[in-house]
């Protein structure tokens with residue numbers, strides 16, 4: 001399928017083509033060569049990359065480095081942690097690392113050798129039992145009990161995911177009642193329920209779409225009812241508004257298989273990700289008010305059919321996004337300028 005993109009070299013819109021080529025990167029002391037798919041200008045050959053494509057290359061380079069250096073893969077690290085039902089925060093505490101470090105490794109960041117050795121040792125239950133004895137006081141009682149049950153071979157889950165999600169520590173989320181949160185204290189159950197609602201209603205939601213759907217839902221509800229749906233604060237990112245620290249919450253939902261993320265290939269040959277309702281979601285217990293349901297339905301109806309690019313472009317026309325500075329939180333007071341209004 002033919003596609004046109006703006007080529008910074010030609011300074012014009014050009015047809016693009018996808019080429020496969022080898023690229024070599026230096027990682028620590030090694031030269032790493034990977035084969036990558038790159039979208040290029042068909043006139044001059046200039047790469048027209050996206051942030052998503054750059055991330056894929058980086059992931060491939062890291063994967064190859066890990067293979068050569070015999071380091072644990074991100075999936076393996078996650079597997080070891082989940083075997084003991086530990087959160088990233090708790091595993092980090094047991095090993096004397098920061099939560100951000102474990103999170104980074106599980107997201108594909110390259111671990112150093114000492115950390116790799118420490119995490120690998122946790123594959124042996126006696127090591128974790130010993131860590132719990134010596135450092136278990138650093139965990140919450142709930143988390144400690146959960147890990148001890150896992151070690152004892154107790155398998156049944158201890159509560160529904162909506163109860164468990166409240167045990168998470170969403171330190172970076174705005175937790176205030178102000179124009180940054182649409183005058184609702186951030187509500188993780190509502191956030192998760194809205195994400196699942198969109199996935200259920202639309203069948204699948206691309207990773208690049210979900211942030212904008214959430215933004216429109218929250219801002220339209222504020223515009224029409226002077227309160228947001230979820231209490232999420234949004235900041236200005238290049239592709240549109242994004243919830244602050246959404247990655248952690250969506251990551252948690254994935255950890256618990258409430259949400260599943262699948263790799264998909266777009267018509268232009270690029271790879272991306274889509275979200276689906278996961279096997280552990282169960283019935284969503286947050287009841288939305290009739291007005292809130294109307295808002296969700298309307299956002300899904302008007303924006304659900306747009307491509308990731310289409311919805312991104314639409315969000316770029318919103319004064320709320322345009323007027324904010326890069327990285328800055330967007331005030332809900334701007335909701336009155338939203339291009340969307342409820343009909344009737």
Ligand SMILES: [Zn+2]
Pocket residue numbers: 007008009010011014041042043044045046
């Ligand atoms: Zn060009």
